[in-house]
Amino acid sequence: MNTGIALPDTAAGLKPLLAGARLDHACMVVRDRERAINNLSLLVAGPFDRFEYTNTAIVLGERCTYTLHMALAPLSAGVDLEIIELHAGRNPVHEQFLAERGEGLQHLAFEVEDFDASIAAFRASGFPPMLQKESGTAVAVYMDTRSVGGFFIELVRKGFRMRDPSTWPGAEQRP
Structure with a gap:
């Protein structure tokens, strides 16, 4: 069946790249978090935990x-x-x-057993990183898998939990 999407020769390798990975979250990008929470509370019971996150990263090759x-x-x-x-x-x-695309599903995130090996495997299969922390210990990286699904795959370091600051990089150094 022709889907109209030009798949790289390595596209058949996507499923093995996620073998053993655990689905961690689905992400929506929105223009207004509070409006989105109000609207989505009709579908998702919550609670909605709110966070503010400031980061410097390499995004599509640019420091941001x-x-x-x-x-x-x-x-x-x-x-x-x-x-x-x-x-x-x-x-x-x-x-x-x-x-x-407007607001909607942007990526699926998977917790992987071996973070660095997973990034290398995606890269070797033709899916480069498009967003990665500039320095320090990375806990997640977006891989460019748009050609095989129209969205990104985010790889998450095993054990990282957004809700648990003790799992954040550098937490072991905090008092």
Whole structure:
């Protein structure tokens, strides 16, 4: 069947790249976090935990500093709905998504057993990183899998939990 999507020769390798990975969350990018929470509360019971996150990252090859207004709500045991609003600064991944597609599902995130090996395997299969922390210990990286699904795959370091600051990079150094 011809889907009209030009798949790279390595597209058949996508499923094995996620073998053993755990679905962590589905992410929606929105223009207004609070409006999205109000609307989605008709579908998702919540609670919606709110976060503000400022980061400097390499985004599509460019150094960017930005602040996100985020929210998490449980969808099922161990799987969250993540809401991201670009609040300040510049992040071309989120900006382009909103400009080209409007609000909606942007990525699926998978917790992987071996973070660095997973990134290398995606890269070797033709799916480069498009958003990664500039320095320090990364806990997540967006891989460019748009050619095989129209959305991104986010790889999440095993054990990282947004709701649990003790799992954040550098937490072991905090008093």
